[in-house]
Amino acid sequence: MRDASPVPLIALAGNPNAGKTTLFNALTGLGQKVANYPGVTVERKEGSWTIGGQHSRLIDLPGLYSLDATSIDEQIASDVLRGEVSGLPKPDAVIAVVDATNLERNLYLVTQLFEFNVPVVVALTMIDVFEKQHHEINIGKLSDSLGVPVVAVNASADRGVDELADVVAKTLTAIQTPRRFLNGDGENARIFARYNFISNALQESVVHNDQAAHGISEKIDRILTHKFFGLIILVAILLVVFQTIFTWATVPMDLLELGFGALGDAVRSGLPPGVLTDLIVDGIIAGVGGVLVFLPQILLLFLFISILEDTGYMARAAFLLDRLMSRVGLHGKAFLPLMSSFACAIPGIMATRTIENQRDRFATIMIAPFMSCSARLPVYTLMIGAFFAGQKVLGFISIGAVLMLAMYALGIVVALIVAFILKRTILKSPPPPFIMELPPYRMPNLRTVVQNMLTRAWLFLKRAGTVILAISIILWALMYFPREAQLDQNFRKVSESEPATNVTESQHLRNSYAGKLGHAIEPVIQPLGFDWKIGVALIASFAAREVLVSTLSIIYNVGKDENEESPTLIAAIREAKNDQGETVWTPLTALTLMVFFVLAIQCMSTVAVVRRETNSWVWTLFMVSYMTGLAYFAAFVTYQGGRWLGFS
């Protein structure tokens, strides 16, 4: 059976934090393929590795403490080792990555690997740290007592990598008899027997010179997980991270926006006018460009997440916050994805992969878009600028700032309530156990950090990109068709003589399917104080929230390129009349629209990422409908409640 595949398959297994990713990157370089295992969202990383002059496939298993199939990761890993994953033969050898500074627990997984009838080679990492701690290890003796080859490697310095390749190449031809640790009966007895075997093996090969080893991490932790300062430092770190994301990302984001604008103009001038050109420029380039603009934020956020994870701080953050998060039934690890979602829900949702239990992960995904992301800011700014600018409460607090804060608070409160309800109903599960290693602090490995960041970005582009492209085209078509020849000709004439006029563009939008849809939903949104024009803007802004601003500009004929602070747009909104000649916008309408935008999903990229991360259209549609329903309900209560209280 081994010979079924001419290219040998080698699996890489190890505990989380054992240096597995660093080793995998060192062995395979840049030629990695990342995909998901069929039907689940466990990542499958594969690369090519040359051993003994021949090419082999190296597959990186998820980080594991055990192979007893209590989590999806463990289930997948043991399926791979048994050769039960479709499209993957049984591995010809397995490399067990073992952290020398944490031998006993790391070797537990190795004792389980012995049972799979696959040759095992132990790659011993962190040996430099181990020796700095004045411990001694006899690798030959360790190899003898374990009964498998042991190779010391330092992947970041490329040490031991060649030797590992040689040993693995030799092992490919070896036959290993499975060993089982069946002293006594029952699960517990077996775990006990495995640890006994490890203790005996280490007694002969390792000399410990006391526990002073972990001193540094424990000293750092005296401050970083301090009951009081720990929390303050956590908040400070997060503030710095988000501040940096906002400030650093603006420059590349603006450049991307300019670039796509220029690309659109170049394409338009290079192609003959017509439907196809409009599709390419207004549908594809504008739609996809509008989403790619988020890429800098995603890259930066994942840069910081990788650094926080690699240093070991992330586990501390979960430790500090687990008590708060578990109140609503979430895991401490849910905190970071939710915080990230204030920048953008897309990386936030992608960051939920660190949560092991699927129900907890889904609950976190379902509430992440309630965090007010940066795309909501233009909407808030426009509404506040138009109706609440310069007003103060108590003489000195600006209403604008209070409203802004209230919108953020509304999102958080609703998210916590929804999480609480979900965890007690459709995602019912006991509070997730919190049995988590606090790994020693380490300097982050540059290669791992960068690779991690690029992998995420690529996943976003590849998977979300296709869905986003499709939705962009649909939305464009809704706003473009039907195209009446008469109107089109007028438009051409107008645009030739006086390009700044958008009268016909706005007329087009009225007559388009989107305009008709706006009219069709008018009875539904009337109780929120919205007319059909706002309806059109709501439909268009499903592409991305900030599209609301440009759509309103088109509808009110003030030019597509107006931004949320533009006085022309603000004046147009204030003066807008509905078909009965009544004023459309009041401060209450503005507030209602803001509330709607806090809670409505209104972001096709998020929808695409949720589809990808949950691997389920049912969950995706559930999210779209419950968020829209909730947004409608809250907007209804705001508007009707406001009227009842006498506001207009």
Added chain:
Amino acid sequence: MRLPDVEIGTSADVVTVHGEGSVPKRLMEMGLVPGVKIRVVKSAPFGDPIEIRLRGYSLALRISEAEAIEVAV
């Protein structure tokens, strides 16, 4: 006595892990088997979870999970 009753900064030996199911099993797999020496390092800001040290590494767990661990000081 149970693990949550051990004072912070003190060491103890694990006697047994009570209960059945995935949580007690995971605790044992993480090395909390009879006879192993542990030390309670600290508790998180709101008193829960706690950090213990065993087999040369640090493990965080909730009080509710630590209840399953019988220890002798």
